[in-house]
Amino acid sequence: MNSMSPDTFITRLHGLLPSDCVLSHPEELRPYECDALSAYRKTPLAVVIPETLEQVQATLKLCSENGVPVVARGAGTGLSGGALPLPGGVLLSMARFNRILDIDIENRTARVQPGVTNLSISKAAEQYGLYYAPDPSSQIACSIGGNVSENAGGVHCLKYGLTVHNIQQLEILTMEGEQLAIGSAALDSPGYDLLALMTGSEGLLGVITEVKVKLLPIPETAQVVLAAFDSVEAAGTGVTATIASGIIPAGLELLDNPAIRAVEKFVRTGYPVDAAAILLCEIDGAADDVSAQVEQVRQVFLDAGAIDLQVSHTEAERLRFWAGRKAAFPAMGRLSPDYYCMDGTIPRKHLSTVLAEIGRLSDEYGLPICNVFHAGDGNLHPLILYDANQPGELERTEELGGRILEFCVAVGGTITGEHGVGMEKINQMCVQFNAAELTQFHAIKEAFDGQQLLNPGKAIPTLHRCAEFGAMHVHEGKLPHPELERF
């Protein structure tokens, strides 16, 4: 802090906002110490929960003038620690910006405040036969502002795209409290694509104060094909063959045997517990198209070596097929005191290679791993089971997670699909990018936030940090682990 003591600063905050908008007592701060990556905790100097744009502006100006860092937070459901507070900093909760401002049926858009939950947008649009497509697992709780900041995906992003493909305009405030309108109501906007640049920028470039999302017509119907395979390779073939056939499933998910068993212990969904892997393939659209494509998918899976096939014929059946997949994360809680959810992406064709390597690493570290996989778009979610009460096990788990992500990069993938980098994967960014690329990222940050006050230390590592970590970028095939050299 530059010019004033923490106490004076908090007093100034109380002067700017109604009393219930500023929290500064330790017990008030505790609920904000972490987001959904609860292994990381920090206590902020203060939590600000503004009700108006002017209050957000005033807060940012005060922080900017006094060099106080700001971490914006939506619902705090993020899995990579992007909303982890900074000691001595302000945690800016947008929870009270929870209004749906306008639904434009003709142009199929909704103008909403950032604190609105993902699911409530679809709920509000339902009466017009419309919905908002991206559906992260946390969609009941997660906020659209957080979705934009992390470029959230979900089971259906294979067909309908990530958040960046489903938003049209943003209103943001810079760290100095300057208001910017980004994007446009038309299909394209001139100037640099700041809409995409802001999307997934993890709160480092500005504070989102309004979002205009695209809405889609609710599909007439949807069916799920559930296919069992006796090898992960065969399931992998099923995935690539489906995509190659030209069909674009609404969702295409893979669970490996450990994940299937974990799920079946938790909810009885009738998944074949002896299968090496299952695929869940959802087709949505007009009824005729759906039944025709479901038949195609069945054939593709049979050709790929499916040993068992089921198709949902009622909405109840469809939901039962999905129930297991949706229960996968909670199911881990039954197997193990703790689990660590990874989030890497790979080119689809390396699916079985990567799952084999994950199995090898699981043995090497002696930690069981269940794999739940947005197979269609190559987004892996390995779930590492561990016990935080065993000394050193969290550290070993994090190291194992890092090794998995490095392997994803080695086969041409990335260290995150939809959960963001946050605090969690900051070291792996050194694997993903070289010094010139990281320097370019820092230049972008400089262009928006010269004082480095917005969510500093997240998402983009300093070159110094990468040097300490070992700067293991693989662009020139320089890899930390020799076994990766063959890729």
Added chain:
Amino acid sequence: MNSMSPDTFITRLHGLLPSDCVLSHPEELRPYECDALSAYRKTPLAVVIPETLEQVQATLKLCSENGVPVVARGAGTGLSGGALPLPGGVLLSMARFNRILDIDIENRTARVQPGVTNLSISKAAEQYGLYYAPDPSSQIACSIGGNVSENAGGVHCLKYGLTVHNIQQLEILTMEGEQLAIGSAALDSPGYDLLALMTGSEGLLGVITEVKVKLLPIPETAQVVLAAFDSVEAAGTGVTATIASGIIPAGLELLDNPAIRAVEKFVRTGYPVDAAAILLCEIDGAADDVSAQVEQVRQVFLDAGAIDLQVSHTEAERLRFWAGRKAAFPAMGRLSPDYYCMDGTIPRKHLSTVLAEIGRLSDEYGLPICNVFHAGDGNLHPLILYDANQPGELERTEELGGRILEFCVAVGGTITGEHGVGMEKINQMCVQFNAAELTQFHAIKEAFDGQQLLNPGKAIPTLHRCAEFGAMHVHEGKLPHPELERF
């Protein structure tokens, strides 16, 4: 130029590259004086046509060290003057980077050099049943590097997206000759979205040296519905009703009566010359889906008041229906010594309002306008007919064009859909964006090209220029023309 004379600089260039890679004699330079916006012409200091990455790097380093501006050029088919050379600057032609490096059938991507033409990518992928979706009218000639720089669209971008939605990775060189890899082989990439930021940046941020594009399976079949309407309003209803029905046409084009008549004079395609407007709606996909949706579209158009309907039943018929649309621009040449093609986008629901205003402005300026319109995505191409040999007529045409674009902005649209800003629309950028937003754009430029040497003076106007122009941004409804106030 900082440190050396133009002659010395050219000598240094000749020292760095093979003799046939550097052009500096006036007669050699003439063909490079303009791109497809031929009303603007400038002679560069030299034209460099490198053959290798190292030669591009060496050229950029020499220019960077000597403060010489660089304009990169693909095929020069751009319509907004983005590749207009700078006197005293280097025109960097990427024409010799014309190789398709790799087609990955499993991952459905093609790795190509920037000088490869748009159409040749689809030609090369055809043997695998794949193609590259974006199809600007100039696709026979335009290069993929130029497509990325302008975020090119085309008739089919309503269904398949703009260039930004159809590319996966870029290799670029910064002005200092630093090599950056942008994007990834996976569905998403961590860090800021530099892939989208580079796309449509009109050569101001870096020089594209390699592009990995996404490929799609060639649709099994395609049919076109040709519908005639006795009012533009009815045609507009046909457009919004089609989109509202949930159908996503591969293309949905509108021609107004002047355009229909112009086209029919030029090529006999059987368009109804008395119709106030026609819609061309293409449906592609699996045969059953297509015939089902074609029937839906026919019904939607009838309900909207179509007075005549034709459906293509053979590939020959389909191509005949499109022949008129594709001939629209050349057809103008028959009607008028010169024509000026505008490129604005609007929210679909304002279609008839905007066409009415264009008609009013056409009368006000006494200049005929034909409208060809990517109606589905709200992208207008008004063609203003004029005679450059009539003193002052070009100026009046440009003023009229400016008024049309300002009206697009007033109804919530933008000043460009797919042609870019370049030199042509730089003043209208002052209408589109306010000072804070333009300042943010300049900060982005600074983050990539601190010396302001890459294509300076294009795409993003200085605040000074906007002040001179009258800084007519409409964010607070401050508009240059009172009649716009009602929007």
